[in-house]
Amino acid sequence: MRKFLFLLIGIILLMLACPSNENVPNGNNTENQDPGNGEEPGVGDEPGDGEEPELRTAAEHVRDMRLAVNIGNSFDSVNITGIAGQTGWGNPAVSQAYIKSLKTHGFTTIRFPVTWADYIGEGPEYTVSSSWMARVQQVVNWILAEDMYCILNVHHDSSPNIGAKSWIERAAHPDEETDVMAKYNALWHQIANNFNYASDLLVLEGMNEPQFDWLTSRSFSVPTNKTRAFDTLNNLNQTFVSTVRSTGGNNASRLLLIPGYWTDIDITIDNWGTFFKMPTDTIENRIILSLHYYTPWNFCGGNSTTWGSQSDRNSLNNLYNKVKVNVLDKGIPVIIGEYAVNLYNMQNNAYTSTPKNSANRIDWMLSVTQKCIDLGICPVLWDTGMKTSNKGMADIERGLGSFNISSDLRVMIDSVVWPSP
Numbered sequence: 001m002r003k004f005l006f007l008l009i010g011i012i013l014l015m016l017a018c019p020s021n022e023n024v025p026n027g028n029n030t031e032n033q034d035p036g037n038g039e040e041p042g043v044g045d046e047p048g049d050g051e052e053p054e055l056r057t058a059a060e061h062v063r064d065m066r067l068a069v070n071i072g073n074s075f076d077s078v079n080i081t082g083i084a085g086q087t088g089w090g091n092p093a094v095s096q097a098y099i100k101s102l103k104t105h106g107f108t109t110i111r112f113p114v115t116w117a118d119y120i121g122e123g124p125e126y127t128v129s130s131s132w133m134a135r136v137q138q139v140v141n142w143i144l145a146e147d148m149y150c151i152l153n154v155h156h157d158s159s160p161n162i163g164a165k166s167w168i169e170r171a172a173h174p175d176e177e178t179d180v181m182a183k184y185n186a187l188w189h190q191i192a193n194n195f196n197y198a199s200d201l202l203v204l205e206g207m208n209e210p211q212f213d214w215l216t217s218r219s220f221s222v223p224t225n226k227t228r229a230f231d232t233l234n235n236l237n238q239t240f241v242s243t244v245r246s247t248g249g250n251n252a253s254r255l256l257l258i259p260g261y262w263t264d265i266d267i268t269i270d271n272w273g274t275f276f277k278m279p280t281d282t283i284e285n286r287i288i289l290s291l292h293y294y295t296p297w298n299f300c301g302g303n304s305t306t307w308g309s310q311s312d313r314n315s316l317n318n319l320y321n322k323v324k325v326n327v328l329d330k331g332i333p334v335i336i337g338e339y340a341v342n343l344y345n346m347q348n349n350a351y352t353s354t355p356k357n358s359a360n361r362i363d364w365m366l367s368v369t370q371k372c373i374d375l376g377i378c379p380v381l382w383d384t385g386m387k388t389s390n391k392g393m394a395d396i397e398r399g400l401g402s403f404n405i406s407s408d409l410r411v412m413i414d415s416v417v418w419p420s421p
Contacts, residue, residue, distance in 0.1 A: 057285040058255055059333040061200060065149045065378035067369070067413065068109035069102060069396070070338060073384040075136065076113035076155040076208075080163040083118045086135070091385040091398055099142045101403035102396075106413045109149035111337060111380045112139060113208060115156040116187060117165040123179065126186035133194055144201050151257060151337070151380070152195070153205035154187065160213050172212040172232040184236060185243050192247040192254075199250065205257035205290060205337070206240035218267060230275035233261055238279040245282050256287050257335060263292040265319050269326045278332065289327055292338040293368060295319060300364075301393075303345045303352070307360045313367070320371050328375060339368050340382035340393035343406075351391040358408055365412045373416060381409075 074091045077084040087093055102110060114136055119129040136152070143150040158168040171180040188206075195202055211218075212229040220226035237258050244251050260268025261276055268276050268291065281287055295315060298304040327334055341364050345354040365381075372379035386394040386406065395409040405413075 055253055055283075055286070056200075057333075058288050059285070059331070059376060061149075061203075061255055062288060062333040062335060062378045063376050065109040065335070066373075066418075067107050067416070068111060068149070068151070068335075068378055068380035069107045070111045070113060070380055070382045071139075072113060072382055072393070074113075075139070076115045078115045078117060078156045078162055078165055080165065089384075090387050090390070092400065094139050094398075096142045097401070098398055098403055099139070099146060099148075103146050103148060105396075105403075105405050107148070109151065109378060109380065110143050111151040111153070111205075112136075112143065113153055113155040115165075116154055117157050117162075117167060120183070120187060123183060123186075126183045128187065128190050133190070137194065140195065140198070140202065144198060147201070149201050149203060150198075151203045151205050151335070152191070153208055153257070154191075155208040158207040158210045160211060168207060168210065168236070169212055169214060171236060172215045172228055177232070181235070181239060185239055188240055188243040189247065192244045192251050196247055196249040196251050200253075200255055203255040203257055203288070204244060205259070206237055207259050208337075209263050209292065210236065210259050211262045218262065218264075226275065230261065230271065234277050234279070241279040241281055241287070253283055253286055256281075257290045257337070258287055259290045259337075263290055263337060265291050265293070265295075265323060269322055272326055285331075288333045288335055290335055290337045291323065293319075293336050294339065299356075299360075300341045301346060303347045303354075305345060305354060305360070306357045307341075307364045316367060316371060320375060323377075324375055328377075333376070335378045335380060336368075336372055337380050338382040339365075339379060341365065342392050343394065344391035346392075355391075362408050362411050362415075365408070366415050369412060369416055373418065 071094060073089040074094055075086045077086060077089040077091075079088060099110070116128060116132075119132040121127040121129075140150050140152060154168075156162060157165070159166055160169060167180060168184060170176045171184070188204075192204065195204070210233050212232060216222055216225035216229050220229070241256055241258070244254055244256060258278060261271065262268075268289075278287065278289070294300040296304070296307070296312065299307045299312075323334055341356060341361050342351070343355060343361075345352045345356065369379050371377075381395070382393050383396050384390060384392050384394045386397045386404075395406040397404045
């Protein structure tokens with residue numbers, strides 16, 4: 001009898017220690033539930049069975065990014081002297097309503113260019129301003145909350161002709177390489193740690209249009225300078241990948257976007273393997289190549305009004321075939337991080353009163369977009385905000401309560417033919 005009582009008590013205690021799943025949502029461990037404590041949007045779900053979920057490849061993600069747009073001339077604004085801030089180039093502060101409007105217009109990905117030069121402290125810590133980081137994070141969270149991809153980058157820090165604020169291009173100078181690499185590592189370490197919470201909807205891009213024109217022209221007439229230029233870019237790209245991966249967590253498999261030299265198709269691909277080299281990674285199929293497309297420049301940003309001849313189309317097809325054969329067919333996905341055409345002609349660095357031919361402008365935008373979609377490339381329209389004085393690459397309004405898009409862009413978006421699921 002005593003043994004029976006001990007056995008009965010043991011069974012009761014065991015039942016009390018092991019509650020059923022009836023009080024746990026979906027029958028899963030409570031550690032996998034929404035904590036409801038203000039966790040940042042875009043956080044990936046933890047697997048409930050202890051197994052790692054199978055990662056989709058970078059190429060699969062790029063196809064899902066579909067149609068994308070840049071928030072240009074905002075957080076990337078920078079002046080040689082003084083601090084431009086996010087409104088320094090004429091656009092209003094980015095609002096959540098504006099982000100929501102981009103989704104309603106048909107965009108599924110936003111590239112978010114950010115220039116950090118004005119907000120980085122002195123070495124050796126190179127601490128980023130907490131207020132600037134918080135504001136960047138706010139916009140990133142707005143994008144992720146819309147279930148859109150967000151491409152966050154380091155933008156004009158690598159641009160030419162912005163004085164000391166073009167600090168990344170000084171990495172090719174032997175006397176400055178060590179300091180620049182340390183600063184670049186510190187910057188990306190902070191960005192990566194700050195955004196480690198985000199899911200695969202957040203893509204990190206190392207730089208924008210990296211170049212070392214102060215060292216060598218794009219003709220690369222001096223072989224030693226050409227070697228130095230590409231070696232520097234390769235080192236920066238590798239530092240970016242290694243730094244992000246070292247922060248662990250979601251960044252251990254974060255999608256990373258690697259810029260080519262000037263993000264130029266010809267310069268990057270013609271020097272592929274011998275000079276330009278993709279960085280090594282600790283995980284497979286999580287790196288993407290970034291290229292830009294503004295061909296022909298005389299139409300996109302110059303004084304040519306029309307586009308669409310057979311020669312024009314041959315040029316487009318030849319350049320994208322080069323991307324296909326040399327990059328895509330080798331298993332490396334591609335994002336065209338910028339492409340656009342001005343509304344008006346430009347001559348001597350000033351907009352003229354001559355508008356581009358609207359039909360040709362639509363034709364160019366649609367031809368480039370469709371080519372990208374057909375090849376599994378994500379095209380990211382460059383847009384600088386439609387303002388009264390802006391006759392440039394500006395198809396989207398950013399005014400208070402007004403986020404209309406141009407008729408040219410509307411026709412282009414509505415005309416794209418998407419592949420069957």
